Amino acid sequence: MKIALLGCGTVGSSVVQLLHEQAADLTARVGAPLELAGIAVRRPGRERPDLPVDPKLFTADALGLVKRDDVDVVIEVVGGIEPARTWLLEALGAGKSVVTANKALLAEDGAVLHDAAAQSGADLFYEASVAGAIPLLRPLRESLHGDRVTRVTGIVNGTTNFILSAMDATGQSFTEALEEATALGYAEADPTADVEGFDAAAKAAILASLAFHTRVTAADVHREGITDVTATDVASAKAMGCVIKLLCIASRVDDAVSVRVHPAMIPRTHPLAGVVDAFNAVYVEAEAAGQLMFYGRGAGGAPTASAVLGDLVAVARNRLTGSRAAKESAYADLRVRPIGEEITRYHVCLDVADRAGVLASVAGVFARHGVSIATVNQAGRGDAAVLVIVTHRAPDAALAATVAELRSLDAVKAVASVLRVEGDQP
Amino acid sequence: MKIALLGCGTVGSSVVQLLHEQAADLTARVGAPLELAGIAVRRPGRERPDLPVDPKLFTADALGLVKRDDVDVVIEVVGGIEPARTWLLEALGAGKSVVTANKALLAEDGAVLHDAAAQSGADLFYEASVAGAIPLLRPLRESLHGDRVTRVTGIVNGTTNFILSAMDATGQSFTEALEEATALGYAEADPTADVEGFDAAAKAAILASLAFHTRVTAADVHREGITDVTATDVASAKAMGCVIKLLCIASRVDDAVSVRVHPAMIPRTHPLAGVVDAFNAVYVEAEAAGQLMFYGRGAGGAPTASAVLGDLVAVARNRLTGSRAAKESAYADLRVRPIGEEITRYHVCLDVADRAGVLASVAGVFARHGVSIATVNQAGRGDAAVLVIVTHRAPDAALAATVAELRSLDAVKAVASVLRVEGDQP
Structure with a gap:
């Protein structure tokens, strides 16, 4: 041979x-x-x-x-x-x-x-x-042949997981954690492909194609990187019993697939939450098999x-x-669902003026877009007041429109951060 | 077909x-x-x-x-x-x-x-x-074909993991947790095969045979169940930053394999520590691949x-x-190493008389068998005094001999529990 x-x-x-x-x-x-x-x-x-x-x-x-x-x-x-x-x-x-x-x-x-x-x-x-x-693609391809995968959630980029783990462990900023990752050889001199999510998006396309027996390319993947994740976001996630991870999420909904890569909060009790440093892990949900996770080194x-x-x-x-690998079933050619149709939850930090009526006008914006608020917390007073809002599940488009309108609100000095929240309600 | x-x-x-x-x-x-x-x-x-x-x-x-x-x-x-x-x-x-x-x-x-x-x-x-x-055997059989597995550590029995998770979460006793497991359908009416480790030992034999390309039967597996694990052990593990799991451990050492099933403390930072309820997980260490973990539902x-x-x-x-599955390499027929040759750590709880000289005579027993003590803690006073001793790594036979001699010591009223400690020093 x-x-x-x-x-x-x-x-x-x-x-x-x-x-x-x-x-x-x-x-x-x-x-x-x-x-x-x-x-x-x-x-x-x-x-x-x-x-x-x-x-x-x-x-x-x-x-x-x-x-x-x-x-x-x-x-x-x-x-x-x-x-x-x-x-x-x-x-x-x-x-x-x-x-x-x-x-x-x-x-x-x-x-x-x-x-x-x-x-x-x-x-x-x-x-x-x-x-x-990690033996992952072959199990997806072969071991789950008699089953139907419904969702794949992965931490598939070691560089960003190292950075986010460091931010979670030490409270440092993205820039500081990136410097450490670079010094230790976990990040390349030009970290764009990793920190902007391009690497994860390519892997998400491959995973979605295999899991759902369809064809998804990197261009189909909604992609957001981790450069805007702040130390405040990390602390806020902690306070909620969550941790921030760069996730690739591929799910099947009826006759469509949804494939996205973005930072998200997940509960610390989720099996992916314990995946730290440069390790990778992929969490698979299948109709018969239930929840599976594959964990190991993603590079090297x-x-x-x-x-x-x-x-x-x-x-x-x-x-x-004279044999061959398992054949694919007929390709399904499923529609790729736009991100706006996703049903997600948002964690929004707003820098606001600390005066009467602010919460009412902020809450009004959410209500106008049909987005229900789960929790509100106000930290700080006066010029440094921050509103932290976590929503219930709503279409991503409604959440995005809410955030856009919040930016134009007089009482809102800045939308400090917007993060999706994944996993069961913590 | x-x-x-x-x-x-x-x-x-x-x-x-x-x-x-x-x-x-x-x-x-x-x-x-x-x-x-x-x-x-x-x-x-x-x-x-x-x-x-x-x-x-x-x-x-x-x-x-x-x-x-x-x-x-x-x-x-x-x-x-x-x-x-x-x-x-x-x-x-x-x-x-x-x-x-x-x-x-x-x-x-x-x-x-x-x-x-x-x-x-x-x-x-x-x-x-x-x-x-969990797609596990096929990856062990096929995906790691170009690699050498050095150690497999698994939580492969859902019933005992449910019981130990409940004891860890609530502080209840083994008997209480078993009752809960039975009521919820996680334990059978006769739970012997699960709680005494027979089920895990069969699985350990299969895993060891595949991982090391040799032949191990259930009778070759050193087996201890969880019926003696006490609420005090669980609390003591917690205090050490550990959790108690029923582990199956198969490792290759030179030209021998060692295969054992017993409860053990592992650090809470270990990927297996987060595997709770009736879930299973198998942690595989291989020369080239490094650490891998496979997680999912073990039954149902x-x-x-x-x-x-x-x-x-x-x-x-x-x-x-007209094809066939991957052939096995020539079977290695590796020697199965007796438990006494294992290098492990022990966590020993002793009920002792609270008087001068007790620690000296206890420590003397460890020293005579060449077992080095890592930590000693005394809890309680008078008749209820308890010594908790954690050793450094030593041959299991030396540890067992130490415990046997401790039982005969006047100052020791009872050896309340003996548990192995696995994973890196916490």
Whole structure:
């Protein structure tokens, strides 16, 4: 069984290491030895003394490697849309099985890749693309085949979970927590993809597609990042018995799916509330199975490589036995519901003038939009008065319109923050 | 694809319901319709108006049903060793695939069943046998194929977790909590199998066998139940920042495995600590993947049926494509390490006479057995004085010998409780 490895950074190097260390076990499990046909990298001449591999295997010609007749399986750990898409379509078109960790490509072009795989009868596996080491996609794909998933709620970005956990533990600001995350290597020099929720949105698209047997792309995902979450929000969540997490939420409502990524308060008793630091976890609700949660490391070389190798064993065995992975049921092509139709709860902080009649006019705005208020708390007096309002469940569009009107209200100096509240009423 | 269903109690009925409700999706996923060939029950004549199934399918002749030529897959949800063993060996011997939820049989005769499956080329799947709905065995079997599991720590019995959660939440005694569990249907009329750890020990044997690719039977598992856990232990755990759980722990140490079931204190920061009520969770540590946790419902008709159907889709697809499940690597046949060789920590409560020199003589006993004391706390005075001692890590045999000698000490009126402490030092 010959393998083309595209990319040899942190994850690729770990894959090479594991293939070497576990060779005997892998051979036994697959039924044939797994052999590297070549490793495509940008600089094939670079010295890699730590890797237990023949230097002649390195090549700069990824496409040439993919096209080689003796290659059975292509592992792609480069990331990004192009040239990865060209490579993988070439591989799948030629009936070669693909294992990839490329969330961006799957979230944008998953349908095209799946179609190519279906046409040639090749396998397309991508466990490592969401929540790194956690065996999650295969259970969603296979173990829950006799069940109906109704909702998936995930913490799928380690950087933002580290930042929010630090803010919760120490009371520091977003900026301070981001600095700490950067210093510790949990955040990249340009953290935009993480803190603005782009990474989580790609994973949400993949999860929603698998969970609901439909096709959702990253562009379909309503996305809000965590840069506006303040230390005051975190403290207010604490006072409510909640914690703030960046959640990806995919749910099925009748013949539509709703997919969104945004910071939200969840009760501290929710299983996701205890998921701290850079850990990931995905909470799945299914009709028969009830509540499930999958927890583990979402990133890192060895954890991601573990997921890649698990997939590799599966596709290699399938090739050897002439079999294939479980088929998808007919795609449902469900409508993606706009965020405005979501039924959510809001936590709103308002800087207000501390004078008679303020609460009445604020409450009037909520009432006009049909949004029922669950609790009101006023903190501070005079110029520093803050109203904290938590609503009952209402359509997101009504809540957004309420907030927009509050901004224009004389008595409201500023809408300091707006956060959704998820989970059962705490 | 014709299915023989053996057993039609809570789980079997849910299987019938799901087969009916999800028929279209299942057909698409398998590639052929799934059809019930027959349902073996004790009383085939009993009215079952709620089940969407032809009454003629019911039969009392399970073995005859299994032997029928048109049966492709046998689902067994009866439980117990015999006659289930005879039925399943008959099925596997004839090359029919088996899906079973029978933990007792697998824990006692897993090797025989696996051998029969290997010989005829049939599939043997049993996701529902451990931790009900949680997709756990398949990930252990398949997703971690390129990794090495080092330790599995599980809460795999919902009844005992419900009881211990209630004791932790309310301070009630074991007896009171058991009564509540019985009243709510979480404990059976005879709760022995649960509260004495037999159920958890069977599951521990299955988990250890899969995780370490070796063969462990229920008889190999060191087993202690929760009947001796007192409200004082629970309070003492709380004071230490811990919670008491009935854990099944399987670990690999060099060329041996250690498998044990006993109540233990774990820090409240441990991911398993938040698993309350009747929920199950299994925490897996692997060399490359790091820490993983799988959480969900461990029992109940619909959750268990969800796991059975997930397996059914897999084995039905395999039959249709002429493929088989992932092979095991060569069995390792690892030595099972006796409990005495385990390195653990102990939490010991002693009723002592409150007089000078007691601590010195108690401490002397620990010292003689080479057990280092981490903390000592004395509560009460006079006749009601209690010494609470937590040790550092030491061989279990040394700890057991220490406790035995303490029992014979004049100054010690009683050894009120002994509990192991797991997880990192809190």
